[in-house]
Amino acid sequence: MKKVYALAAFLLVLLKISVCFAEEGAGFKEITLKPFDEVKQGQTIFINIKTPEPLEDPVFKFKNKKYRLFNLKENEYTGLLGINVLEKPGTYKISMKDKTGNLNDRAFIKIIKNDLPSQNIKVTKQMAGLTASKRELSRIKKMKGTVTNTFLGALPPYDSPAEGCVNSIFGLKRYYNGKFSGNYHKGIDIKADEGVPVRAITGGKVIFAEQFRLHGGSVAVDHGQGLVSLYIHLSKIDVTTGKQVASGQKIGEVGKTGFATGPHLHWGLYINGTPVDPMIDWIKPVKICM
Numbered sequence: 001m002k003k004v005y006a007l008a009a010f011l012l013v014l015l016k017i018s019v020c021f022a023e024e025g026a027g028f029k030e031i032t033l034k035p036f037d038e039v040k041q042g043q044t045i046f047i048n049i050k051t052p053e054p055l056e057d058p059v060f061k062f063k064n065k066k067y068r069l070f071n072l073k074e075n076e077y078t079g080l081l082g083i084n085v086l087e088k089p090g091t092y093k094i095s096m097k098d099k100t101g102n103l104n105d106r107a108f109i110k111i112i113k114n115d116l117p118s119q120n121i122k123v124t125k126q127m128a129g130l131t132a133s134k135r136e137l138s139r140i141k142k143m144k145g146t147v148t149n150t151f152l153g154a155l156p157p158y159d160s161p162a163e164g165c166v167n168s169i170f171g172l173k174r175y176y177n178g179k180f181s182g183n184y185h186k187g188i189d190i191k192a193d194e195g196v197p198v199r200a201i202t203g204g205k206v207i208f209a210e211q212f213r214l215h216g217g218s219v220a221v222d223h224g225q226g227l228v229s230l231y232i233h234l235s236k237i238d239v240t241t242g243k244q245v246a247s248g249q250k251i252g253e254v255g256k257t258g259f260a261t262g263p264h265l266h267w268g269l270y271i272n273g274t275p276v277d278p279m280i281d282w283i284k285p286v287k288i289c290m
């Protein structure tokens with residue numbers, strides 16, 4: 001429970017500017033969005049709600065999709081919204097509701113273009129022949145659909161999961177041998193020597209820890225409440241599926257297994273299945289070596 005309270009406290013500190021909705025009658029309802037006005041493609045929105053009355057099954061809706069708001073402590077709720085890096089810029093509505101009717105509010109947020117550069121990757125014949133197996137595709141799908149009740153982590157910002165420098169940022173348009181792959185980079189790459197420890201960014205439970213064809217040695221960790229982290233191309237895996245991991249616990253070692261040109265850690269952070277930029281709000285500043 002301590003961690004949950006700590007998360008709530010963190011959110012309150014982080015949410016510097018509040019969007020408040022005053023209600024008639026006893027007490028006030030306070031709804032806070034961080035950021036509250038503009039958000040970049042690929043960025044995370046932190047939602048915090050304090051109400052005078054308890055809520056029942058509170059949810060928020062974004063683009064016709066419902067997401068859960070989680071109970072932090074008495075009459076306080078939180079939710080995370082990951083903005084897709086390909087989301088069309090414009091003004092969007094976030095509506096919030098619950099079964100009692102105590103929550104029936106909306107907020108508007110402007111999504112702005114995140115001008116991300118392109119990156120060309122020299123793909124070897126051997127790499128070009130690599131495709132994802134059915135098994136790894138189903139595991140990734142399961143990972144993206146993982147939303148559990150309890151937050152198992154500590155407060156961001158976290159330490160980088162591996163010591164090294166970032167040589168590929170989030171959201172880059174990926175070209176393979178000069179041709180657009182149709183993909184964008186769904187995480188960050190941390191360049192490091194083979195064998196450098198890879199650590200869980202914060203506490204959680206291992207969704208899978210397996211060797212895959214395309215992703216290589218892979219570990220996915222469920223931190224709870226829709227937050228999941230993925231670590232791939234590992235040369236060694238130190239954890240097993242279903243195991244609880246502590247913040248900073250070694251889960252494996254940097255490698256170049258799967259679709260990789262050299263040793264590095266590809267680290268992805270997902271919110272309700274949407275990859276977000278982990279370098280905005282989630283980790284402490286890291287060295288860039290692009």
Ligand SMILES: [Zn+2]
Pocket residue numbers: 168185187188189265266267
């Ligand atoms: Zn990568």
